[in-house]
Amino acid sequence: MVTETRPPGTSSGPEPVTARRPSRSPLRSAQRRAGWILVLPAALALSLVTIVPIGYGFYLSLTSYNPVERGGPRFHGLDGYLAVLQSGEFWHAIWITVQYASGTLILAVPAALALALLVNGRFPGVALFRAVLYLPRVVPLVAVSMIWLWLYSHDGLFNYLLDLVGLPPVDFLTDEDTALPSLIAMRAWKALGGSMIIFLAGLQAVPASLLEAAAVDGCGRWRTLRHVILPLLVPITTYVVVVDLIYLAQSFSEIYVLTSGGPLSSTTVLNMLIYNEAFEHYRLGNASAMAFLLFCLIFGLAYLSIRSMARGGRR
Amino acid sequence: MITKSRGASRLAAGLIAVMMLSACGGGGDTAGSGGSGGSGDGASTLRVWFPGNLAEEISWVNEKLVPAFEAEHKVDVQVEFVDWANLATRLSTAFAGGTAPDIFGHGNAAAAGYAANNRVIALDDYLAKMPDSDVKDLTFLDQGKVGGKQVIMPLRGFGHLLAYRTDLFQEAGLDPASPPATWQDLRAAADKLVVRDGDRITRSGVIFPADDPTSMSQAFGSFLFQAGGSFADESGTTVTWNSDAGKRALDFLASFYTGPKAVSTGLGEATSGAGAQHPLVTGRAAMAVIDEATLKSIHEQAPDAAAKIKLAPPLKDTTAASFGGAGNGLFISADSGHKDQAWQFIEFLLKPANAKAYVQAVGGIPARASLATDPELAAQQYIKPYMDAAAQFRGNPNIATWTQQREALAKEIEAVLRGKTPAAEALDRAATEAAALAKQN
Numbered sequence: 001m002v003t004e005t006r007p008p009g010t011s012s013g014p015e016p017v018t019a020r021r022p023s024r025s026p027l028r029s030a031q032r033r034a035g036w037i038l039v040l041p042a043a044l045a046l047s048l049v050t051i052v053p054i055g056y057g058f059y060l061s062l063t064s065y066n067p068v069e070r071g072g073p074r075f076h077g078l079d080g081y082l083a084v085l086q087s088g089e090f091w092h093a094i095w096i097t098v099q100y101a102s103g104t105l106i107l108a109v110p111a112a113l114a115l116a117l118l119v120n121g122r123f124p125g126v127a128l129f130r131a132v133l134y135l136p137r138v139v140p141l142v143a144v145s146m147i148w149l150w151l152y153s154h155d156g157l158f159n160y161l162l163d164l165v166g167l168p169p170v171d172f173l174t175d176e177d178t179a180l181p182s183l184i185a186m187r188a189w190k191a192l193g194g195s196m197i198i199f200l201a202g203l204q205a206v207p208a209s210l211l212e213a214a215a216v217d218g219c220g221r222w223r224t225l226r227h228v229i230l231p232l233l234v235p236i237t238t239y240v241v242v243v244d245l246i247y248l249a250q251s252f253s254e255i256y257v258l259t260s261g262g263p264l265s266s267t268t269v270l271n272m273l274i275y276n277e278a279f280e281h282y283r284l285g286n287a288s289a290m291a292f293l294l295f296c297l298i299f300g301l302a303y304l305s306i307r308s309m310a311r312g313g314r315r
Numbered sequence: 316m317i318t319k320s321r322g323a324s325r326l327a328a329g330l331i332a333v334m335m336l337s338a339c340g341g342g343g344d345t346a347g348s349g350g351s352g353g354s355g356d357g358a359s360t361l362r363v364w365f366p367g368n369l370a371e372e373i374s375w376v377n378e379k380l381v382p383a384f385e386a387e388h389k390v391d392v393q394v395e396f397v398d399w400a401n402l403a404t405r406l407s408t409a410f411a412g413g414t415a416p417d418i419f420g421h422g423n424a425a426a427a428g429y430a431a432n433n434r435v436i437a438l439d440d441y442l443a444k445m446p447d448s449d450v451k452d453l454t455f456l457d458q459g460k461v462g463g464k465q466v467i468m469p470l471r472g473f474g475h476l477l478a479y480r481t482d483l484f485q486e487a488g489l490d491p492a493s494p495p496a497t498w499q500d501l502r503a504a505a506d507k508l509v510v511r512d513g514d515r516i517t518r519s520g521v522i523f524p525a526d527d528p529t530s531m532s533q534a535f536g537s538f539l540f541q542a543g544g545s546f547a548d549e550s551g552t553t554v555t556w557n558s559d560a561g562k563r564a565l566d567f568l569a570s571f572y573t574g575p576k577a578v579s580t581g582l583g584e585a586t587s588g589a590g591a592q593h594p595l596v597t598g599r600a601a602m603a604v605i606d607e608a609t610l611k612s613i614h615e616q617a618p619d620a621a622a623k624i625k626l627a628p629p630l631k632d633t634t635a636a637s638f639g640g641a642g643n644g645l646f647i648s649a650d651s652g653h654k655d656q657a658w659q660f661i662e663f664l665l666k667p668a669n670a671k672a673y674v675q676a677v678g679g680i681p682a683r684a685s686l687a688t689d690p691e692l693a694a695q696q697y698i699k700p701y702m703d704a705a706a707q708f709r710g711n712p713n714i715a716t717w718t719q720q721r722e723a724l725a726k727e728i729e730a731v732l733r734g735k736t737p738a739a740e741a742l743d744r745a746a747t748e749a750a751a752l753a754k755q756n
Contacts, residue, residue, distance in 0.1 A: 068409035068432050154584060154599070155592065168515055174583030176733070260527065263583045264729060280405040281719055284411075 061288035068282055081288040090290065092265060094274040094297065100184060100269055101248035101301075105189035109240060112195030113233075117225075119196070120203045130200070137193035145257035148186045149173070152258070173259050176266040181257060183267055187248070195240045203229065204237035238309040242302045249298045270294050360391040361656050362416035366402050366643055367677075369608075375676040384663050390656050401720070403438060417651035418660060423458055423467060423641045424711040424718055427551070430461040431715035435646040437464040441658045452683045453665065454705065455641035461713045467644040472680030474639025474701050474708040475524065475537050475604050477501070477627040483508060483601040494627035495602075498541070498567060501630060505571065509578040520578035521571060521602040522594055524686075525732070526585045528725035533638045534604060535728050538564035540636035540709045542627070546710040549600055554749045557723060557742035565731055565738035571736035582732055588730050590616030595624060606639075610697040611678035626700040629707045639701075639708030642679055676700060680705050692711035720749040 042295035061080055065071035084090050119130045132309045136144065151157045152172035157167040172182040206229055252271040255261060261276065268276075270290065278287035339508050365376060373396050381392045395416070402421060408414040415434070430436045442450055442465055450456065455469035458624065481491035487507045495501040505520030523534035535556075544560030547553060555561070571579040579600075586593055586603070590612035594600035614621040629637035645664070647657045663669065667683055672693065674681045680701050686692055687702050713719055727741035736744075 066432075067407040068428065069432060070433060138317060145455065154581075155597065168512075171583075174581075209717060262527065262729070265726075279407060280722055 042098070053068075057288050060285055061292050063285045064116070064176075065076055065284040066282040067284055073285065076285070080285045081293070084286055084289045084293065089265070089268075089273060090270075093268050093270045096180065096253075096265075096267065097249055097269040097271075098299075099180060100251060100253055100267075101245055103181070103184040104187045104191060104248050105241060105244055107184065108163060108191040108244065109237070111188065112192050112240070113199050113237075115192065115196045116199035116203055120200060133196055134193040135196075136190050137138070141190065142257060144254050145184070145254040148254075149258055151180055153187075174263055176263045179259050179263060179267050183255060186258070187254060190254075191244055191248075195244065198236060198240055199233065202233050206232050234309060239308055241309065242305050245301055245305060246298055249294065249301065348588050354529075359653075360393050361418070361647075361653050361660060363392060363394045363660065364402075364405070364416045364419040365394060365396050366399050366420045366422075368396055368398050369677060371676040372396075372673075375672060379672065380669060384660060386661055388656065390653075390659075392660065393452060406466075413650065415648045415650055415659045417648055417653050418645050419648065420470070420643050420645050421467070422643055422711075423469065423713075424721065425466045426459060426644075426646075427461045427713040427715045427717060429646060430464070430466045435466050436649050436651075436654060437466060438468060438471070438492065438647065438658070438661075439465050441662075445662070452667075452685050454680065454682055454684045455644075458641035458710060459644055467641075467646050468665065469641035469644035469676060469682055470664065470670075471642045471682055472640060472705055472708065473606055473608070473642035474680065474700070474704055475523075475533065475606055475637050476700060476704060477602060478605050478610060478624050479504075479602040479627065479628065480595060480623050481625055482623045487601070490549050491625060494625065495612065496627070496631060498630065498632050501602075502570075505578040505602065506576075516578065516580050518598065519580050519594065519600040521604070522579050522581050522586070522600045523568065523571070523604045524581045524587065524606070525682075526587050527583070528729040529721065530587065531582070531728045531732055532721055532725040534636035535565055535568055535724075536709075537604065537630070538568050538632070539634070540638065541632040541634055542567075543633040544713075545709075547714055551712050551714045554720065554724075554746050554751070557746040561742055562739045564632075565728065565742060567740055569731050569734075572732045582729070588612045591620075593617075596620040607678045607680070607697060607701045614697045621696070629702075629704055636709055638710065639704075640710030658675075680708075714753070716749075716752045716755075719752050723748040723752065 047142065053238040059071055060074060062077055064076050064080065079104045081120040115133055119126055119133065125178070153159070154169060154171070158172065162169060169234055170178060173179050210228055210232075211224065214228050219227065250271055251269055255269055255272050259267040273292070274290045274294070277283050277290060348736070362533035363574060365372070368731040372498060376394055378406040381394055382599050384390070386516075403425070406415065406419060421429075426435075430437075442456075453469075455472050456465065459465055459467040459469050477495065479491075479494055481538065484494075484504075487504075489504055489507060493506045497635055499727070501521065507520070508518070509516060510518035520744065524530040539545070539556060540563040542560035544558050544564060545555050551601070571577065572582060579599070581594060584594075586609065588609050590596070590609075593603070593605075593613055595603045595605070595611065596613055596617045610621075610624075610626070613624065629635045646663050647654055647661070649678075651657055664673065665682055667685065670682045671686050671689060672689050674686075674692065675695070678697055680698070687705075694701050711721070724742075724745040727736065730736040731738050731741045
């Protein structure tokens with residue numbers, strides 16, 4: 001195979017045609033109109049159900065609003081944001097959210113990768129094995145939470161197993177030292193299947209030629225994994241981490257079902273605090289301000305994750 | 316080509332028009348089918364939200380009460396049961412969206428808040444049309460007044476009483492016929508009944524309502540009243556839970572959970588309505604302060620264990636009292652277009668036969684004093700002890716921001732029961748926060 005190289009500035013053959021702006025022919029204009037008309041219903045629906053509520057939410061964040069009162073929202077500018085940022089409860093909830101999200105990711109991502117490596121091989125029953133591992137992903141989070149509520153209860157399965165091996169029962173969800181780790185364990189289990197499937201797709205996209213070349217060069221399994229497979233999985237890992245991070249930072253239902261934020265606020269993540277602020281204290285303005293600050297937090301964390309992993313990938 | 320493009324544009328516009336028309340048509344069909352379910356138009360439908368999700372209550376309301384009322388008054392009634400945990404959320408969003416039901420149920424704790432914000436109407440004019448004897452028969456009426464006006468019609472009463480296992484009393488050498496009557500008795504009995512494995516409590520001497528911080532604040536309420544204290548002053552403007560009586564009450568309650576002499580476990584464990592899973596049934600507790608609904612669930616799900624459970628009258632320190640009083644009741648929304656029909660529904664529900672059937676389904680103390688001597692109710696072991704103690708139950712104060720103030724108190728009480736904060740400091744801090752909340756209002 002011959003590759004022709006030309007120094008910059010020289011040319012051979014005809015001059016390239018200068019790009020011209022497309023003419024506004026009646027044909028294109030009609031196509032554009034058809035395009036607009038086809039997109040319009042979806043755009044309107046999207047605006048109605050997404051953009052308008054976001055805009056209204058932002059407006060509420062600049063107001064003081066108790067829905068039980070008849071006065072409606074009262075504009076007070078950035079006072080709500082200042083009050084939230086000065087509140088110890090807010091920063092405590094941020095800290096719990098960070099612990100919850102990072103704890104879950106630290107458990108779930110390596111475990112999902114390990115499982116993906118395990119089920120990437122060809123052995124009898126692998127399809128069934130993959131399906132079983134993926135199962136938690138398709139069960140609704142609230143249903144999963146209800147099951148784990150029983151598993152963690154005083155008379156539940158985990159305490160029964162502890163009793164069988166002669167260990168004392170553990171107050172998994174009612175002790176402030178064990179409640180958050182218990183939630184993290186449940187959430188990591190729930191996240192495992194989905195992340196595993198994505199890693200599996202990444203593994204199956206690794207070119208066989210690279211693996212063969214590594215084998216020819218005498219790389220063992222570990223070195224192949226470390227120097228060939230893992231670097232190729234960096235984009236997939238970035239995706240898994242960022243998507244999970246976005247979901248985890250918005251966690252609510254499992255916490256509402258399992259602990260309601262307790263004991264002693266040890267599991268009050270930011271979304272739980274937003275709920276309490278809105279529907280227990282009836283401070284919808286402050287709750288909306290918190291929601292927008294949560295958005296900033298998620299955006300910032302996702303951005304940092306992408307940056308740091310992309311940098312890692314380049315190395 | 317041009318023709319084709321124009322055709323595409325027209326086709327697109329046509330498709331959208333067809334989709335919109337068919338969407339409208341679909342909506343019409345749906346509305347039609349939904350509408351056909353009722354016997355009248357939307358204007359004559361009375362919307363009612365009941366709190367809770369108790370199967371017996373849902374069944375009685377839907378199958379007995381509503382058909383009987385509809386037949387008598389020629390009104391459509393649309394009932395929805397809203398889980399207690401979601402009730403405040405659903406109501407506040409309904410108020411904000413202008414979709415509040417005509418009648419809604421809630422606990423007494425929220426009455427003053429809704430009244431202060433003109434979300435509910437005063438019922439005095441309706442009550443004035445009732446026969447005097449009927450009005451006097453309604454046991455908990457006074458507890459539904461805010462600023463002298465009746466805003467909620469209590470449907471039943473509730474209360475907390477000490478339940479104990481007679482077999483475990485006998486095992487521990489205690490007389491089941493002489494249950495604890497004072498704080499000292501309670502402490503002595505709990506010390507005798509507790510079972511330990513090393514440092515670990517394997518059977519609690521006594522447990523209290525502690526499902527969540529709100530339950531813990533109610534457990535504190537019983538001791539507060541027994542010590543002669545109160546949540547707020549007579550005018551309802553200042554909280555008084557941090558009085559000496561309050562501090563003594565909380566110290567006493569905390570002594571069961573913290574320190575080397577702790578005899579209680581289960582903070583944060585859901586025991587309300589736990590039935591066969593209640594620690595009294597499973598043997599993980601020898602005594603428990605429980606409400607009437609929980610006792611009813613035990614009788615229904617674990618009758619053998621229920622036969623070994625007895626109830627003690629309210630404990631006494633300076634006063635014999637316990638947390639309780641008016642339970643859930645019904646409000647009429649100020650925005651209702653059917654206020655007269657709404658009142659007719661409430662009046663119908665409070666007729667003696669219905670008031671009796673209601674507590675038979677739900678448990679608790681009947682809303683009518685005349686039912687105290689009803690032989691059927693007196694024979695119910697999960698109703699009679701609560702009816703006997705009705706006069707000694709005391710409840711929440713009617714303060715506009717009470718639910719928020721109680722939240723502040725509950726958070727601090729949990730910290731005390733978990734040994735994180737001294738009682739006096741916690742109660743003072745909660746009182747300061749409550750004062751700020753009252754001021755904001």
